[in-house]
Amino acid sequence: MKVFKIFICCVFLISVTIFMGCSSRSKMAPNLALETDLSRYPICVFSVESQVTEDIDKELNELKSRILQRISELKIFRSIQFARACEKSEGCLQVNVLISGIKKVSGSKRFSLGSLAGRAKMKADITLIDGTTQEAIGSYTVTGESGNTDFSGGTGEAIRETSEAIVEIIQENYGTGR
Numbered sequence: 001m002k003v004f005k006i007f008i009c010c011v012f013l014i015s016v017t018i019f020m021g022c023s024s025r026s027k028m029a030p031n032l033a034l035e036t037d038l039s040r041y042p043i044c045v046f047s048v049e050s051q052v053t054e055d056i057d058k059e060l061n062e063l064k065s066r067i068l069q070r071i072s073e074l075k076i077f078r079s080i081q082f083a084r085a086c087e088k089s090e091g092c093l094q095v096n097v098l099i100s101g102i103k104k105v106s107g108s109k110r111f112s113l114g115s116l117a118g119r120a121k122m123k124a125d126i127t128l129i130d131g132t133t134q135e136a137i138g139s140y141t142v143t144g145e146s147g148n149t150d151f152s153g154g155t156g157e158a159i160r161e162t163s164e165a166i167v168e169i170i171q172e173n174y175g176t177g178r
Contacts, residue, residue: 034138092131
Protein backbone atom coordinates (compact mmCIF):
# COMPACT_ATOMS: atom_id res chain seq x y z
CA MET A 1 0.00 0.00 0.00
CA LYS A 2 2.88 2.37 0.82
CA VAL A 3 4.52 1.67 -2.53
CA PHE A 4 1.27 2.50 -4.34
CA LYS A 5 0.99 5.88 -2.54
CA ILE A 6 4.58 6.71 -3.42
CA PHE A 7 3.90 5.74 -7.04
CA ILE A 8 0.78 7.97 -7.19
CA CYS A 9 2.72 10.89 -5.67
CA CYS A 10 5.52 10.45 -8.22
CA VAL A 11 3.05 10.33 -11.12
CA PHE A 12 1.35 13.45 -9.80
CA LEU A 13 4.63 15.36 -9.43
CA ILE A 14 5.80 14.34 -12.91
CA SER A 15 2.44 15.41 -14.39
CA VAL A 16 2.58 18.80 -12.69
CA THR A 17 6.16 19.32 -13.89
CA ILE A 18 5.24 18.44 -17.46
CA PHE A 19 2.21 20.71 -17.59
CA MET A 20 4.02 23.61 -15.91
CA GLY A 21 6.73 23.33 -18.55
CA CYS A 22 4.10 23.15 -21.29
CA SER A 23 2.90 26.64 -20.74
CA SER A 24 4.04 29.22 -23.19
CA ARG A 25 4.51 32.72 -21.90
CA SER A 26 5.45 36.24 -22.73
CA LYS A 27 7.42 38.82 -20.79
CA MET A 28 6.95 42.54 -21.21
CA ALA A 29 9.32 45.17 -19.83
CA PRO A 30 8.67 48.88 -20.34
CA ASN A 31 11.68 50.95 -21.37
CA LEU A 32 9.64 54.16 -21.71
CA ALA A 33 6.25 53.78 -20.03
CA LEU A 34 3.36 54.71 -22.30
CA GLU A 35 1.38 57.54 -20.72
CA THR A 36 -0.76 58.47 -23.72
CA ASP A 37 -4.35 57.41 -24.35
CA LEU A 38 -4.18 55.60 -27.70
CA SER A 39 -7.88 56.26 -28.45
CA ARG A 40 -6.83 59.60 -29.95
CA TYR A 41 -5.19 57.73 -32.84
CA PRO A 42 -7.66 56.50 -35.49
CA ILE A 43 -4.83 55.22 -37.72
CA CYS A 44 -2.24 52.63 -36.69
CA VAL A 45 0.78 51.88 -38.87
CA PHE A 46 2.96 48.88 -38.01
CA SER A 47 6.54 48.44 -39.09
CA VAL A 48 7.87 44.93 -38.49
CA GLU A 49 11.57 44.40 -39.19
CA SER A 50 14.44 42.20 -38.10
CA GLN A 51 17.96 42.90 -36.93
CA VAL A 52 18.92 39.22 -36.60
CA THR A 53 21.34 37.76 -39.14
CA GLU A 54 19.38 34.64 -40.03
CA ASP A 55 16.55 34.57 -42.56
CA ILE A 56 13.25 34.94 -40.70
CA ASP A 57 10.97 36.20 -43.48
CA LYS A 58 8.46 33.41 -42.79
CA GLU A 59 8.38 34.26 -39.08
CA LEU A 60 8.02 38.00 -39.80
CA ASN A 61 5.07 37.33 -42.10
CA GLU A 62 3.43 35.12 -39.47
CA LEU A 63 3.95 37.82 -36.82
CA LYS A 64 2.44 40.49 -39.10
CA SER A 65 -0.54 38.27 -39.83
CA ARG A 66 -1.19 37.57 -36.16
CA ILE A 67 -0.86 41.25 -35.20
CA LEU A 68 -3.26 42.30 -37.97
CA GLN A 69 -5.79 39.64 -36.98
CA ARG A 70 -5.75 40.48 -33.27
CA ILE A 71 -5.74 44.28 -33.70
CA SER A 72 -8.58 44.03 -36.25
CA GLU A 73 -10.62 41.98 -33.77
CA LEU A 74 -10.38 44.83 -31.25
CA LYS A 75 -12.07 47.23 -33.73
CA ILE A 76 -10.36 50.26 -32.20
CA PHE A 77 -8.61 51.77 -35.23
CA ARG A 78 -10.27 53.13 -38.35
CA SER A 79 -7.25 52.02 -40.41
CA ILE A 80 -4.49 49.48 -39.79
CA GLN A 81 -1.52 49.45 -42.16
CA PHE A 82 1.93 47.97 -42.53
CA ALA A 83 4.57 50.44 -43.75
CA ARG A 84 8.01 51.71 -42.78
CA ALA A 85 6.65 54.90 -41.19
CA CYS A 86 3.62 57.08 -40.58
CA GLU A 87 3.39 60.11 -42.74
CA LYS A 88 3.73 63.09 -40.47
CA SER A 89 0.06 63.56 -39.70
CA GLU A 90 -2.24 63.99 -36.78
CA GLY A 91 -4.02 60.89 -35.55
CA CYS A 92 -1.44 58.38 -36.73
CA LEU A 93 0.19 55.95 -34.32
CA GLN A 94 3.40 54.32 -35.56
CA VAL A 95 4.24 50.99 -33.90
CA ASN A 96 7.78 49.87 -34.73
CA VAL A 97 8.48 46.20 -34.01
CA LEU A 98 12.15 45.27 -34.27
CA ILE A 99 12.98 41.59 -33.82
CA SER A 100 16.24 41.56 -31.88
CA GLY A 101 16.50 37.84 -31.17
CA ILE A 102 15.00 34.50 -32.14
CA LYS A 103 15.53 30.87 -31.23
CA LYS A 104 13.66 28.54 -33.56
CA VAL A 105 12.40 25.12 -32.51
CA SER A 106 10.82 23.18 -35.35
CA GLY A 107 8.16 20.50 -35.02
CA SER A 108 10.62 17.81 -36.11
CA LYS A 109 13.17 18.98 -33.55
CA ARG A 110 10.47 18.95 -30.86
CA PHE A 111 9.41 15.43 -31.93
CA SER A 112 12.93 14.00 -32.00
CA LEU A 113 14.41 15.78 -28.98
CA GLY A 114 11.30 16.52 -26.91
CA SER A 115 12.01 18.82 -23.99
CA LEU A 116 15.72 18.77 -24.83
CA ALA A 117 14.92 21.01 -27.81
CA GLY A 118 14.31 23.82 -25.33
CA ARG A 119 11.98 26.78 -25.63
CA ALA A 120 11.47 28.64 -28.87
CA LYS A 121 11.89 32.38 -28.24
CA MET A 122 11.28 35.65 -30.02
CA LYS A 123 12.51 38.94 -28.58
CA ALA A 124 11.16 42.21 -29.96
CA ASP A 125 11.75 45.86 -29.18
CA ILE A 126 8.51 47.83 -29.55
CA THR A 127 8.47 51.62 -30.00
CA LEU A 128 5.25 53.61 -30.24
CA ILE A 129 5.60 56.94 -32.05
CA ASP A 130 3.18 59.87 -32.32
CA GLY A 131 2.71 60.61 -36.04
CA THR A 132 2.34 64.35 -35.46
CA THR A 133 5.48 64.97 -33.44
CA GLN A 134 7.48 61.92 -34.61
CA GLU A 135 8.47 61.42 -30.96
CA ALA A 136 8.47 58.12 -29.06
CA ILE A 137 5.58 57.96 -26.61
CA GLY A 138 6.34 54.46 -25.34
CA SER A 139 8.89 51.69 -25.64
CA TYR A 140 8.86 48.05 -24.53
CA THR A 141 10.91 44.90 -24.81
CA VAL A 142 8.78 41.81 -25.33
CA THR A 143 9.85 38.16 -25.25
CA GLY A 144 7.51 35.39 -26.37
CA GLU A 145 8.40 31.79 -25.50
CA SER A 146 6.99 28.36 -26.25
CA GLY A 147 6.66 25.71 -23.58
CA ASN A 148 9.55 23.39 -22.79
CA THR A 149 8.19 19.85 -22.84
CA ASP A 150 7.58 17.05 -25.30
CA PHE A 151 4.05 18.39 -25.83
CA SER A 152 4.95 22.05 -26.32
CA GLY A 153 4.82 23.92 -29.58
CA GLY A 154 7.73 25.48 -31.36
CA THR A 155 8.54 28.76 -33.04
CA GLY A 156 4.90 29.41 -33.97
CA GLU A 157 3.96 29.43 -30.31
CA ALA A 158 6.71 31.95 -29.51
CA ILE A 159 5.45 34.16 -32.35
CA ARG A 160 1.88 33.90 -31.01
CA GLU A 161 3.02 34.93 -27.53
CA THR A 162 5.00 37.87 -28.95
CA SER A 163 2.02 39.11 -30.98
CA GLU A 164 -0.30 38.77 -27.97
CA ALA A 165 2.05 40.89 -25.86
CA ILE A 166 2.16 43.61 -28.55
CA VAL A 167 -1.64 43.65 -28.77
CA GLU A 168 -1.85 43.75 -24.96
CA ILE A 169 0.30 46.91 -24.87
CA ILE A 170 -2.08 48.63 -27.27
CA GLN A 171 -5.25 47.32 -25.66
CA GLU A 172 -4.20 48.32 -22.13
CA ASN A 173 -3.44 51.88 -23.25
CA TYR A 174 -6.52 52.43 -25.41
CA GLY A 175 -9.23 54.53 -23.84
CA THR A 176 -7.37 55.08 -20.58
CA GLY A 177 -8.31 58.77 -20.47
CA ARG A 178 -4.76 59.91 -19.73
